[in-house]
Amino acid sequence: MESEQRGMLYWTMMAELAAKGYREASVTGPIEAAGITIDEFEAEFGDKDGCLFAAYGHLTEEVVGHATSGCDSGEAWPERIRNGLGALLDAIAAEPEIARAMTRHFPGIRPATYERYVELLSRFVPYMREGREYSSVDEELPGEVELLAVGAAEAIIFGEIDAGRAERLPDMLPEILFSVLVPFMGPDRAGDEMRSAAAAI
């Protein structure tokens, strides 16, 4: 199977899941769209679940790649977080149905698929650690503050996707940025960063 065919298969499989839900989702359309045979499909994935897991893994890498590419510049940590978050929100807004499949339909299949969603979120935690250097209190911040920041962004993003408003997420960058930064920097400085991001928009 060519790389392009594989990419098309993953994409159409997640779109099928978003459109029809797990039970009704069929592999027939995605196989045709990818231009492969049922034998090739079965040899590589076994069944629908195998393809869904592979598709989710592939798209997870794409999502993480989008977000973290903006985090790798030489800028200060808050700016890198802003860039990464902006790239992520743009990617979600461009493909709202795929975003819904990744946040709602796939994780909702069974506990093993939900585990993949938890793993996806955990990929962002290491990018938060540098935020501890921006704290204005002397004592050590709570041990889970990185996850609190990731969870804050996820909750707002999930809420918009779930409500069918993924397209407006890029405009919400400043306030989502506030929720990500505030556990590390406090509300004053997170508010400054929010205003700066709003001005840039």
Next chain:
Amino acid sequence: MDSTETRFDFAPDRIVETVVALCAEHGYREINGEHVAQHLGSTTGLDSDWGEVEVERCLVTAENALLADVATAVSGAYSPDRSEWENVVHGVLAILELLAEKPATAHLGTTLARQMAPPEVNEIYKSGHRMLTAMLDRGWVYSTQAAQPSTASTGSLGGAEALLRREISAGRATGLPQHLPALVYGATVAFLGQEEAMRLARSARDLIRDTRWDPAKP
């Protein structure tokens, strides 16, 4: 019914409890009357038409009961002798203890109802979420910040939920109360600032010190 069959008249609350436990383990789509009956020790199963609709009814019942239990736990933790924010610390601990006692219900309340359950269960989750968000929004009364983004309470609650979901999905629900300090910090920092949120986190640490929830206790 032959002599090897065992059939019970199951109490509704036992069926609900069993469905919640099985859903936490397998997801709600995988559950049917046969699974539930086997789990309860019956060899004959429930009524033949017992299926997805009944599973959903059980989840609705359990989710409603959880919301009521949360409200009872929070009101039971309230004391007029404490400040509003100290009462928040005690209220959060009461919720965590409630979830720690019933890991499967904790999974329902934080994970299944949010992302994995049928719409009717999800709506109950959302109503509880709106209630908690509105409670957090009261925090702006105590804030001197110029920046008061409308999604801050959703973010604060979301951070706490992410921590709960990670622990519950990892099978560590019984230890949830030990995360009280981090959860209190995360829930309050946007409104009260870092210093006051850290003070409340220390207060939370003191509250669980030398209890079975103390992470430092062997």
